[in-house]
Amino acid sequence: MPLRHKNSTQWLTRVALLTGFGLALYLFESLIPRPLPWIKPGLANIATIVALYTLGPAAACIVSMLRCVLGSLVGGTLMSPSFWLSICGAASSVTAMIIVRRLGKKIFSIIGVGMIGAFAHMLTQVTVAGFLVVGDEAILILLPSMLLSSLITGLIVGYASHLIVARIAPQPASPLPVHESRRGSDNVG
Numbered sequence: 001m002p003l004r005h006k007n008s009t010q011w012l013t014r015v016a017l018l019t020g021f022g023l024a025l026y027l028f029e030s031l032i033p034r035p036l037p038w039i040k041p042g043l044a045n046i047a048t049i050v051a052l053y054t055l056g057p058a059a060a061c062i063v064s065m066l067r068c069v070l071g072s073l074v075g076g077t078l079m080s081p082s083f084w085l086s087i088c089g090a091a092s093s094v095t096a097m098i099i100v101r102r103l104g105k106k107i108f109s110i111i112g113v114g115m116i117g118a119f120a121h122m123l124t125q126v127t128v129a130g131f132l133v134v135g136d137e138a139i140l141i142l143l144p145s146m147l148l149s150s151l152i153t154g155l156i157v158g159y160a161s162h163l164i165v166a167r168i169a170p171q172p173a174s175p176l177p178v179h180e181s182r183r184g185s186d187n188v189g
Contacts, residue, residue, distance in 0.1 A: 015051065015059045022047030022067040027074065039149045042118055042157050044071070048094055049114055049161035054169060057098045064094040088128045089121040096120035110165060114158020115151050122150035 026044035034040060044067055052060035068087045072078040097117040100108050108116065126146055130139040 011055060011059070014055055015062055018047045018051045018055070018059070018063045019066045019070070021050075022063055023070050023074070026067060026071045030075070039146075039153070041153050042121065042150075043160075045093065045114070045117060045121075045157050046161050046164065048090075049097065049110065049117070049158065050164050050168075052094075052097055052101060052113070053110060053161070053165045057102075060094050060098060064090045084132075085125045085128055089125040092124035093117040093121035109158075110162045111155060111158035114161055115154035118150040118154025118157060119147060122146050 022044040025046060029041050029043045032041065045064075047067065048060050048064045051063040065087070068083070068090045069078070072080075072083040072086065077083050094117070096119075097113050100113050100116045104112075123143075126139060126143050130137050
């Protein structure tokens with residue numbers, strides 16, 4: 001359940017912070033060497049998942065789309081084929097995560113939501129690359145290995161998101177009263 005906010009300024013500030021966090025993760029992961037061009041950890045998606053779980057679906061959409069646009073501006077790839085692959089993948093990913101979060105609360109944990117998001121992102125990118133960028137559906141031969149890698153990275157991203165959300169989400173009150181010990185007043189005997 002999203003956190004309650006006192007006003008729209010607080011909500012907007014948190015969205016901006018998560019967007020900046022996602023952009024920083026995006027820039028960090030661009031420095032990590034990749035064994036294969038399509039295997040990318042997707043660490044920036046942590047910010048989107050945290051936004052979804054703490055601020056709601058609208059915030060998740062804003063964080064995801066702004067991160068793609070700002071990352072492309074910083075990387076000098078705005079309106080290039082890689083930008084369109086990124087924005088299409090991000091749009092499908094955040095849409096899938098919102099649907100799964102809303103309809104599958106009893107089935108999918110935050111880790112499962114992260115895996116679904118990564119899967120949707122990769123499936124969309126391969127489809128867009130195959131039909132619009134490369135112009136050949138032969139790229140779909142790579143789909144099984146790409147989807148497997150997306151599930152693994154989605155698991156890692158989902159777990160990292162779980163750790164963050166668990167730390168920042170309000171904790172339910174303990175059903176048992178917590179008593180402070182009174183030093184010196186406990187008599188034994």
